[in-house]
Amino acid sequence: MPVDILNYQLKDQESIAHVxxxxPIATKFWAESECPSHLRHSFDLDIAEWLKLNACTSSLIPGKGHQWATFFLFGIWNLWLYRNKRSFSRPFPFNIRKAIENQVAEFFYCVMEHATTTRSMWIAVGWIKPQPLRTKLNTDGSALGSPSLAGGGGLIRDCHGEWISGFARSIGFTTSFATKLWALGMGSCSA
Known part of the structure; x- marks a missing residue:
């Protein structure tokens, strides 16, 4: 006899629909999730219809910039993870809705945004000499992610464009913005 996974009852009578x-945790999460108004009735449907309707509806969530179906799928996945982690006494994010919104944004940026084509534009860049008897400091820093391994450096040139001093260093684990500030600070000390 095949088992109906969606309505399968655990030994303590907990169903997939319940999880x-x-x-109470799922009910609170869905109440705060800004579900599109035309889908609010779906929470009264049986579990299979509820899953199908919400996972296949592409409505943009106002003010969020992502689709309801994407948020919904991350939501049910995280609620399932939450239930399993709670069973084994592992901590879970305090604000599950915010954690899921961050996952959806990351998913969109890493996966969906690259599916669109982008146009390249060439911009001419040049170095402009400083005024006579002055020096110029140019710095830059970058990180592989934010935060991630980072490094920065810079150089100082005179009014003729001649190299005076330079530096480069691995900074460790930080953000790209902090790395740029570090490089600027090191350049200021070198001047």
Whole structure:
């Protein structure tokens, strides 16, 4: 006899519908999730219809910039993870809705945004000499992610464009912005 996974009852009578939609944590999460108004009735449907309707509806969430279906799928996945982690006494993010919004934004940036084509533009860049008897400091820093391994450096040139001093260094684990500030600070000390 095949087992109906969606309605499978655990030994303590906890169903998939309970974990993903009906338990107090899930109910609170869905109430705060800004569900599109035309889908609010779906929370009264049976679990299979509820999953199908919400996972296949592409409505943009106002003010969020992402689709409801993407948020919904990350939501049910995280509610399932939460239930399993709670069973094994592992901590879980305090604000599950915010954690899921961050996952959806990361997913969109890493996966969906690269599916669109972008146009390249060439911009001419040049170095402009400083005024006579002055020096110029140029710095830059970057990180592989934010935060991630980072490094920065710079150089000082005179009014004729001649090299005076330079520096470069691995900074460790930080953000790109902090790395640029570090490089500027090191350049100021070298001047």
């Amino acid at each position: 993903l939609r009906d338990c």
